[in-house]
Amino acid sequence: MDRISTIGVILGLAAIIGGQALEGGHISSLLQITAFVIVIGGTLGAVMLQSPPLVFFAGMKLLPWVFRPPVADFRGQLDDIVQWGNTARRGGLLALEPIISQHTDEYTRKGLQLLVDGAEPAVLRASLELEIDTFESFHRQAAKVWESAGGYAPTIGIIGAVLGLIHVMENLSDPSKLGGGIAVAFVATIVDVAGLVIYFTVASVVLHGTVL
Numbered sequence: 001m002d003r004i005s006t007i008g009v010i011l012g013l014a015a016i017i018g019g020q021a022l023e024g025g026h027i028s029s030l031l032q033i034t035a036f037v038i039v040i041g042g043t044l045g046a047v048m049l050q051s052p053p054l055v056f057f058a059g060m061k062l063l064p065w066v067f068r069p070p071v072a073d074f075r076g077q078l079d080d081i082v083q084w085g086n087t088a089r090r091g092g093l094l095a096l097e098p099i100i101s102q103h104t105d106e107y108t109r110k111g112l113q114l115l116v117d118g119a120e121p122a123v124l125r126a127s128l129e130l131e132i133d134t135f136e137s138f139h140r141q142a143a144k145v146w147e148s149a150g151g152y153a154p155t156i157g158i159i160g161a162v163l164g165l166i167h168v169m170e171n172l173s174d175p176s177k178l179g180g181g182i183a184v185a186f187v188a189t190i191v192d193v194a195g196l197v198i199y200f201t202v203a204s205v206v207l208h209g210t211v212l
Contacts, residue, residue: 005066035160042156047149058138059145084112093118107131 048056087095093116100112110131114124 038160038163039153039156042159043149043152046152047145050148051145055141056145058142062142
């Protein structure tokens with residue numbers, strides 16, 4: 001669990017809600033379902049139009065990386081490589097075959113299988129590097145789902161604000177309905193800005209994690 005991300009989310013929400021309370025506003029005024037539907041739904045719809053299904057759903061699955069980023073156990077991997085080398089030195093490359101079934105990581109299994117099959121070092125290296133490049137390229141595309149959402153969010157937020165103002169203009173003769181339209185207009189802008197920060201934050205975290 002990435003504690004600093006959790007603390008950051010709590011701190012950000014506390015700052016917004018606390019600021020609203022200090023100004024004498026009601027917390028309930030920020031909970032405009034209409035604004036959330038317009039901004040979040042519109043942004044997701046725009047991203048879905050742009051992204052292939054496989055990339056879109058992969059991007060959604062990367063959201064937990066903000067709180068649970070992938071951890072690379074470099075020390076454990078180094079110990080495994082040393083152990084594989086000792087095993088191969090004592091019993092030959094074929095002695096590594098039983099080890100393949102013990103690993104759940106597909107990348108490790110593929111590398112060991114190529115080694116057992118007697119692949120040339122250059123071919124083995126090229127195959128594994130291609131696997132890394134493919135993995136990184138795909139996850140960069142998935143991360144750009146969130147980056148694209150950050151680009152669409154401001155436009156959708158403006159649409160939400162305009163829709164709220166249209167509602168106001170349609171009810172100028174009924175003052176009791178003006179407050180709701182104005183609230184939707186301004187809350188849509190708040191959701192837009194908050195979503196913009198979230199989308200770019202998720203994209204940054206995912207891209208950073210992919211590089212690692």
